[in-house]
Amino acid sequence: MLDAKLFRSELAETAARLAETRGYQLDVAKLEQLEQRRKALQVRTESLQAERNSSAKAIGKAKAQGEDIQPLLAAVDSLGQELDQAKHELNDIQNELHEIISGVPNLPAEEVPLGADEEDNQEISRWGTPHAFDFAAKDHVDVAAQLAHGMDFEKGAKLAGARFVVLQGAIAQLHRALAQFMLNLHVNEHGYTEAYVPYLVNHDTLYGTGQLPKFGEDLFHVQGATEKQVPLSLIPTAEVPLTNLWRDEIADEEQLPLQYAAHTPCFRSEAGSHGRDTRGLIRQHQFDKVELVWLVKPEESMATLERLTEHAERVLQLLELPYRKVLLCTGDMGFGACKTYDLEVWLPTQETYREISSCSNMGDFQARRMQARFRRKGAKKPELMHTLNGSGLAVGRALVAILENYQQADGSVKIPTVLQPYMGGKTVIQP
RNA sequence: GGAGAGAUGGCAGAGUUCGGUUGAAUGCACCUGACUUGAAAUCAGGCGUGGGUUCACACCCACCGGGGGUUCGAAUCCCUCUCUCUCCGCCA
Structure with missing residues (x-):
């Protein structure tokens, strides 16, 4: 939520800026x-x-x-x-x-390029070289199909419906290895506090991070057995519970910055994406993600966004997956963000980079909704914190990237070096 | 699942019986000043959050877990929800 004062004393300017950057008509x-x-x-x-x-x-x-x-x-x-x-x-x-x-999106930072959609995003850098295959590379669904136990979308559909999957055997293990590796990296080397959080949250919590009231249809809502029980919703990302840890709290200045990492499943209704990415693991109703959240003083948030993004990049680098870093333009950013970097991993069969992480500085937008504040030493008035979040990384999409980038002619899949300790020392998954 | 107790400011803890000048006693913590070579101790003062009007000084409003009600007036009475604790049962 923007400062209400903007709508009183600077209404015309605010409206103009929202139209220019977001195409939002106030x-x-x-x-x-x-x-x-x-x-x-x-x-x-x-x-x-x-x-x-x-x-x-x-x-x-x-x-x-x-x-x-x-x-x-x-x-x-x-x-x-x-x-x-x-x-x-x-x-x-x-x-x-x-x-x-509360339905007005955040104002982008000055340096964010103007633009309407992803066409206007700005590529910042590329890392790694896409592997040249001397055989016909398969997509992750076909790669997995060749392995002893794979990725079973029919079982997923039987158990739950479309956009659900069952993983078994080495693939399931690789999936777990990825999550463990990521979480360990961030906790042991990047200073994050590991957190285990509820996967169902109440509406106040969803309001705090901006999912409600506007984006309720993107979520799965859960009603308990009795009408009287308070309605809860499945989290679409761990950003929601992690950031809300400080809802209605006032931190001491010395407590900041706070940094949290959590591995959770994420649930999205994908109501608006019928027919998009229907094949494979790319877009599921349920997927795992390791999420990184920072709560910082305002003057530190932009520098923190760079660090946070580097932490996510580090995962891709250690997995030796080629990727590019993209600065989202004003029109492509999420509702609450003021600046966002997307990391896109190379998928050989699609011959393109696909989003695997999104790192955003939300400024004080969420903090104002949540009343998440801190008090500077000696200051009387509390101030709003700045909040940031980023995927470090989406586990399902990382699994896709590995299957596609590490596949070999004989149908086997090499296991990235850093994951081998998590796979009992195994170096390759055999057909 | 059954029975009971409770939720008050950063913390602890009065006030709730019999509604009235109580935004809330007291203690601790914290901040400022005095004393002191410095510190401790002591003394004096200050010390919640949000919102509104105002250039400002200042004034006003709301908030005692959430929501609703009774009343001229509610921390205090009534209804309801949530959460916490104790005991019994059950369970991973």
Whole structure:
């Protein structure tokens, strides 16, 4: 959420910037009108409340002294009704304002290139050289099909439906090895605190990181056995629980920066992507991810984004997977981000780079929703933190990349050196 | 699953019986000043969060787990939800 003050004192500029960067049309006239009414109503409501408070005190005093309070009661007779009405009107307006404002995306950082979609993203760097195959390279589905136990989409469909998979044998083990390797790397070498978190979260938590109210249809919602139980939702990423660890908290300055890493499954309804990436493991309703989250002081967030991205890159480098780093343009960034790097891994059969990590600085956008704050030493007022998150990496897509990049002519798949200790020393998965 | 107790400011902990000047006693922690060579101890003062009006000074409003209700007035009474703790049962 953007600072409400932007919608009051700098409405025109904010609207122009949102249109320029995000193609987001802010209804300026409506906001102005609502804001005007809000102001009048709030002043009126609060002065009625002040009046009620002082009357109530006067009545209390008179009663204590044994005076007749009937005339005083008569004097405030109509006040209650008036106040009720003013409160309701104010409440309606504020709800309306909040609904509009909480649906406005974050403003991109200055240095983010202007653009409408992924066409305008900026390639920053490339690492590694795509392997030249002297045989016809297969995609990960076909590679896996040749192995003793593979990737079983039919079983996935039987058990749950489309976009679910069952992994078995060496592939399942490789999948686990990847997650373990990543988490160990970040915890042991990059300073992250390992966290185990709930996979089901409440609506306040989802609001905090920006999934609600606007993107509820991207999630799986879970209702307990009784109507009375509070509704929960499956996390679409560990960013949600990790970042919300500091919702409604005030940290001491010395506690920052905070950095968390967690390996969790992620659940996405993929409501808007019917027909996209239907083959293989690329786009599933359930996938595993190692997520990295930072909570920092505002002045440190941009430098932290670089570090966070390097940590994700390090995973690809150690796995020896060719990738490129892309700076997303204003139009392609997520709702809450002010700057995002995507890491894209090389997939030989698609002859293209596919997203495997997304690292974002959310600025104070989530922190404001969550009221995640810190207090500088000696300062009276708490300040909003900045939050960042990045995948380090998506486990399923990393598995895809390995199967495709490490396949050999005989149908076997080499195991990347760094994963071999996690595979009982095995160096290759045989057909 | 059954029975009971509880949720108050950074922490601890009064207030809830019998609603009234209580944004909330007291202690600890913390900050500022005095004393001191320095520190400790002591003394004095300060010390929650969010929001609104205002150039500002300042003033006002809301908040005692969440939501709703009763009332001129609710931390205090009623309803409801959530969470925590104790005992029994069950369970990975």
